[in-house]
Amino acid sequence: MRRHNKKHRTIRKCKSGPNFTGQHLLHNPRTIRRLIEAASLGPTDTVLEIGAGKGVLTFPAAEKAGKVLAVEIDADFADILRAKAAAYPRITVIQDDIREVRLPAGPFCVVANLPFAITTAILEKLLGTEGKTFQRGVFILEQGAARRFTQHQTLDPRLLKWRMIFDFEMRATVPRTHFAPPPRVDAAIVRIVRRRCPRIPAKEGKRFIAFAAYALSEPKRMAADAFKGIFTSVQLGTAFKNAKVMREQAVASLSLDQWAALFHAMLRYAPPYRWPNG
Numbered sequence: 198m199r200r201h202n203k204k205h206r207t208i209r210k211c212k213s214g215p216n217f218t219g220q221h222l223l224h225n226p227r228t229i230r231r232l233i234e235a236a237s238l239g240p241t242d243t244v245l246e247i248g249a250g251k252g253v254l255t256f257p258a259a260e261k262a263g264k265v266l267a268v269e270i271d272a273d274f275a276d277i278l279r280a281k282a283a284a285y286p287r288i289t290v291i292q293d294d295i296r297e298v299r300l301p302a303g304p305f306c307v308v309a310n311l312p313f314a315i316t317t318a319i320l321e322k323l324l325g326t327e328g329k330t331f332q333r334g335v336f337i338l339e340q341g342a343a344r345r346f347t348q349h350q351t352l353d354p355r356l357l358k359w360r361m362i363f364d365f366e367m368r369a370t371v372p373r374t375h376f377a378p379p380p381r382v383d384a385a386i387v388r389i390v391r392r393r394c395p396r397i398p399a400k401e402g403k404r405f406i407a408f409a410a411y412a413l414s415e416p417k418r419m420a421a422d423a424f425k426g427i428f429t430s431v432q433l434g435t436a437f438k439n440a441k442v443m444r445e446q447a448v449a450s451l452s453l454d455q456w457a458a459l460f461h462a463m464l465r466y467a468p469p470y471r472w473p474n475g
């Protein structure tokens with residue numbers, strides 16, 4: 198699984214503070230149960246567990262799944278987990294930084310109580326081109342991030358792109374008291390599932406981000422103005438009619454399906470020299 202042959206460090210001895218690795222260990226049985234249930238694991242599933250800690254999620258996941266790859270950066274935690282998992286052939290402990298780990302070549306699911314500080318880096322890895330075999334996952338995230346990822350509309354072009362290809366759903370909130378030590382804020386369980394029919398082809402992701410960033414440069418602008426640099430007025434009329442977009446509608450209020458329909462209209466009707474560049 199390793200990409201580089203780097204020497205490992207014992208992370209907790211590093212400089213940036215006592216808990217910069219987000220070591221908030223989950224101890225509430227109800228939340229553990231909820232998370233595992235939300236993962237809907239079965240015997241054919243390969244699970245990548247991110248930030249396995251001392252294994253509070255590893256063993257319940259291994260009871261249901263075919264295989265669990267438990268990644269943990271902290272050498273002490275990884276040793277504890279390896280010792281506990283010695284009698285469990287379905288669990289493999291990988292002591293490494295998840296950002297350096299090569300993702301499984303075949304389909305896999307994720308179970309993770311994430312280190313909050315690197316949430317975006319981890320999602321970028323799973324939901325971008327590197328994660329092409331990622332199917333679905335359940336994640337404990339900071340509640341603010343969970344709300345941002347799952348709210349109806351978003352002004353973030355990269356998040357919009359993710360939501361063209363994956364469905365995000367907030368499953369439950371998790372009070373900070375369910376962790377030891379408790380983080381400063383509450384958390385939430387978010388389920389992310391690859392759509393059977395993505396709204397746009399995954400290979401168009403970069404182009405879609407450029408398209409969304411262009412139109413969202415002034416989010417309150419009316420849609421007719423936001424897209425007029427891309428479409429001629431005839432093309433705009435057709436694109437808006439097909440996407441059920443009103444000319445006066447603020448670009449920030451477009452639904453996911455409307456974004457997708459307008460993007461497809463650009464690919465179909467607008468000449469490439471009018472497509473926004475990333």
Ligand SMILES: C[S@@+](CC[C@H](N)C(=O)[O-])C[C@H]1O[C@@H](n2cnc3c(N)ncnc32)[C@H](O)[C@@H]1O
Nearest residue numbers: 218221222223248249250270271294295310312
């Ligand atoms: C919120 S704790 C979760 C621990 C355990 N899964 C639980 O629920 O109790 C996050 C874990 O991620 C680990 N971690 C932090 N940064 C990591 C990284 N870059 N790669 C892998 N693990 C990391 C921490 O050491 C910590 O054990």
